[in-house]
Amino acid sequence: MKTIVVTGGTGFLGSNLCVHLINEGNRIICVDNNYTGNLDNVAKVANNPNFHFILHDIINPLKIGEHIDQIYNLACPGSPSAYQGKHSITTIKTCIIGSLNMLELAEKHGARILQASTSEIYGEPLERPQKEIHCGNVNPIGIRACYDEGKRCAESLFFDYHRHEGVDIKIVRIFNTYGPKMNPNDGRVVSNFIVQALKGENITIYGNGSQTRSFCYVDDLIDVIVRMMHSEVGFTGPVNAGNPEELTIRELADTVLAKIGGKSKMVKMPLPADDPTQRRPDITLAKTKLGWAPKITLDEGLDRTIAFFKKVIK
Numbered sequence: 001m002k003t004i005v006v007t008g009g010t011g012f013l014g015s016n017l018c019v020h021l022i023n024e025g026n027r028i029i030c031v032d033n034n035y036t037g038n039l040d041n042v043a044k045v046a047n048n049p050n051f052h053f054i055l056h057d058i059i060n061p062l063k064i065g066e067h068i069d070q071i072y073n074l075a076c077p078g079s080p081s082a083y084q085g086k087h088s089i090t091t092i093k094t095c096i097i098g099s100l101n102m103l104e105l106a107e108k109h110g111a112r113i114l115q116a117s118t119s120e121i122y123g124e125p126l127e128r129p130q131k132e133i134h135c136g137n138v139n140p141i142g143i144r145a146c147y148d149e150g151k152r153c154a155e156s157l158f159f160d161y162h163r164h165e166g167v168d169i170k171i172v173r174i175f176n177t178y179g180p181k182m183n184p185n186d187g188r189v190v191s192n193f194i195v196q197a198l199k200g201e202n203i204t205i206y207g208n209g210s211q212t213r214s215f216c217y218v219d220d221l222i223d224v225i226v227r228m229m230h231s232e233v234g235f236t237g238p239v240n241a242g243n244p245e246e247l248t249i250r251e252l253a254d255t256v257l258a259k260i261g262g263k264s265k266m267v268k269m270p271l272p273a274d275d276p277t278q279r280r281p282d283i284t285l286a287k288t289k290l291g292w293a294p295k296i297t298l299d300e301g302l303d304r305t306i307a308f309f310k311k312v313i314k
């Protein structure tokens, strides 16, 4: 049994990870400020004696009075509508000061630490598919920069703590992920389209819908980040974690509407600034180093996600 800190543990990915790690027989210290997370997400494991919740914002230093083996640093709002605007300064603090605090905690405990980085490292990518060696093309002063540059700086911090303090780091760059436990009001495209279709509301296409994304089902994503945590000493990544099945946003809308039916119509809305035109991971590194490839097709993942939202939407 390992003692594992999961920051962002009540969020979409964090809560799915906590349940997975508890089921593997670990002791979990779940840390979240519940800004976008929700305790309902961890209700299944809340009464498990190996599950502990700490209401805490990682912008502040964290002390843990027992030995920690591993830290998964997932804390940060992931949806553009949650990290931009009035939350942008908190977002950049979470990425940078939060990462510093977690790296200090890892150093103190001699714990291995995994950073949930992002495909946003690549910004508006200059290559397709995106390989880990692509240094990215990010607008440092745009409305996404709080997240993109925050996560880029976090990667720098992780590598400096690794090089200079010997901290055992792992970095995964997470591409668009979807599945059960997404918040219906999250604002991301998969949840928006499914909820809109289920309610018979307009499907909101930002721009002309020709921009692409590649969507990974949450169980596959949890699988790759846990494999990364268990990978050989010295293998730091960054490793792309995502499903290379790429489609346009318009195609996603067509697929969701075909599955749900109903009266919803597609309406065009303004494209947010700096919205990347394309995103598709090259997952060669994850395949070769971690023996991982996604198993759940978009078709199956959407069916499972629609079934989840049917239960939560009244």
Ligand code: UDP
Binding pocket: 079, 080, 081, 176, 187, 188, 189, 190, 192, 193, 204, 205, 206, 207, 211, 213, 249, 271, 272, 275, 276
């Ligand atoms: N998008 C959209 N309609 C929505 C929400 C998002 O057309 O209701 C688009 C958005 O402009 C982007 C893509 O879907 O091009 C993915 O957006 P999301 O917020 O899910 O994540 P991102 O990949 O931008 O971080």
